[in-house]
Amino acid sequence: MIKMEIVLASASPRRIDLMRLLDLPFTTLPTGADEALPPEILPEQAVKTLALRKARAAAQRKGQALVIGADTVVAAEGQLLGKPADRADAARMLRLLSGSTHQVYTGIALVGPDGEETFCRRTDVRFYPLDEREIAWYLDTGEPFDKAGAYGIQGKGAMLVEEISGDYFNVVGFPVSLLAKKLKRRLERIAFEQVY
């Protein structure tokens, strides 16, 4: 195995759990990257831009490392939803998602001494219709407040979801199987270039 430090530029417990599935040693280095985006940006572009910003910020502080940045947004009815500002904002997001299908986009950036690459996956998520009592119940779980779109599919948020189409883990934190394949290819290339 090649000697290249792998760094996850995130402090998300969900992303850290997913990274552990990869059976690769890694460290975490969350960055306070600027999350401002131009208005009218497409969701794919938004998540790839923010993932790259996070990975670059961590890479600047690590020399010989392959850094992974990730960002997730929810797109619903022409709006991009990040993390809710407060309870009222979370309630607004959940009302928007109720009874319809929205898109979850996660962008990944891999930044290393050999270059940068970004990719993105989309998953469609259909919510059950939610009444105000169900929304209040879900807000009371405390889950919405650190999550794009104000829900977490892997917790009590599972109760809100009727079905999905695409990669489940893309909704949880990032598309772990796709990342594994991209990382493997990248590490093989770096190893090859180190030898030849």
Add this chain to the structure above:
Amino acid sequence: MIKMEIVLASASPRRIDLMRLLDLPFTTLPTGADEALPPEILPEQAVKTLALRKARAAAQRKGQALVIGADTVVAAEGQLLGKPADRADAARMLRLLSGSTHQVYTGIALVGPDGEETFCRRTDVRFYPLDEREIAWYLDTGEPFDKAGAYGIQGKGAMLVEEISGDYFNVVGFPVSLLAKKLKRRLERIAFEQVY
């Protein structure tokens, strides 16, 4: 809240974890129900039949309880896959699932003093193409051996899955959000009948 004991007729750690999402007190009572089925049975019928058999076996030992039984099979290329018999059987199943889409059916039975009901959900799961090295790696994780179709989507098996269509939790153990709705309706009806 109505006083009716809720019993899960299963010892599956994954189903027990999902039950905990419901915020309802419950006990578990696994049964050694006969899993033999007539040949040529349709997958929906197979999982509903086995779920009902499990729930009835537990209900016979519990008087005033609402018992939940569940059963999952994987259907691929006209075959029904349950738990693999051994490593060779697990390898055979994984080869069958490699690079194609299969169906996961979970049947649920609710058996109580007020009657029986069964329902079923189907989720489509698309696997990445797997080579023999990847199959050997996955067998070595030990995950395949207690799982229908020889994989668990919530563990290292996540690496095998390209995308799904339907309820993710239906693949993990049972459709938890649908079960929550059915249970709520059932408990409300029982409460109503107890009062009137």
